[in-house]
Amino acid sequence: MFLRRKFLQTSAAGLASLFFNKKSFAAANTALPGYKSHPIIISTWDFGKVANAEAWKVINAGGNVLDAVEAGVKVPEADPKNHTVGLGGFPDRDGKVTLDACIMDGNLNCGSVAFLENIVHPISVARLVMEKTPHIMLVGEGALQFALANGFKKENLLTPASEKAWKEWLKTAKYEPVINIENQHYKKDGSQQLPGGPFNHDTIGMLAIDASGKMGGACTTSGAAWKMRGRVGDSPIIGAGLYVDGEAGAATSSGLGEEVIRTCGSHAVVELMRQGIKPLTACKKVVERIVKRNAAKAQTLQVGFLALNTKGEYGAFAIQKDFTYSVKSAAEEKVYEAESWFK
Ligand code: ASP
Secondary structure (H helix, E strand, O other): OHHHHHHHHHHHHHHHHHHHOHHHHHHHHHHOOOOOOOOEEEEEOOOHHHHHHHHHHHHHOOOOHHHHHHHHHHHHHHOOOOOOOOOOOOOOOOOOOOEEEEEEEOOOOEEEEEEEOOOOOHHHHHHHHHHHOOOOEEEHHHHHHHHHHOOOOOOOOOOHHHHHHHHHHHOOOOOOOOOOOHHHHEOOOOOEOOOOOOOOOOOEEEEEEOOOOOEEEEEEEOOOOOOOOOOOOOOOOEOOOEEEEOOOEEEEEEEOHHHHHHOOHHHHHHHHHHOOOOHHHHHHHHHHHHHHHOOOOHHHOOEEEEEEEOOOOEEEEEOOOOOEEEEEEOOOEEEEEOEEOOO
8 A cells, every 4th residue: 555655746746847847758668569669750862861851959948839840840941052942942843943842740830832932931820820810821922922911021032053053944944754764863972963863753741749648740842943823733732742640640752742642642641540550551551552553654753752640650651762751759860761662
């Protein structure tokens, strides 16, 4: 009896200190069953590693999951050397940089902007759409007006390097956005080289669970290089480029957006996880659907999915090889290459 009472007192004190002290909860939660992988941040591509590190600072300090993913994806958005996200993104075929982004939490709160020009951080505008408007998605001129009304500044996003690459592309103006050529447009040190091929398009999609188990995700891109003016890809579309449901899991994508929109790709991955399917298999099943419905041209397509379930288990799968993703938790900080349909 004494022992039992003593045990209960000790556990209650232990639990109270865990729940009332966010920092110690974050530090100690690796020992709690079911929470062993929280907090965790995963994101698409090698450049996700530095973005994860920024998000980790927020989450590790006990911060909010949406603050973390927003801070994380702002890193590639602000990086002029990243030609597929934000500032310095490759323009459309008319030489204009147009950005797409969305953000979502595990309670299905979400916000999105598409075809937004001259704003370095579309993800922050998407967050404000979620928090300050009764809507989910603002596009083009309206999204810009909203951003300016909320204190964002207009900036020229077309850097000299991106303009040079666009002028190079104009010489042939061949538009065939069918596949990423990751291995050609990355140098060995992980930086991107110019222009690498006519189909450069890599989005950052980031998924996270904070110390308390809350899920969130963010996705931001300049979309397919040299796209038609007005083209919007999967990345800002809730359910296509990103989906988060705290009861089932979260998923994001990179690759040819048209195929992801057609299959409501990220939503499809999350619905499979809701049935108890592991993240890797869920991603694989949706990739398989895309491959089978495109039997004649699957060899020329690239789509990759990245997923995280509510336990903090993650997985990724792509049509082609060379789809990488970055993981950050207390236990690891790594870049992995996803399994792929074609080897
Ligand atoms: N999915 C993006 C789009 O189609 C591009 C990418 O991730 O590669 O706009």
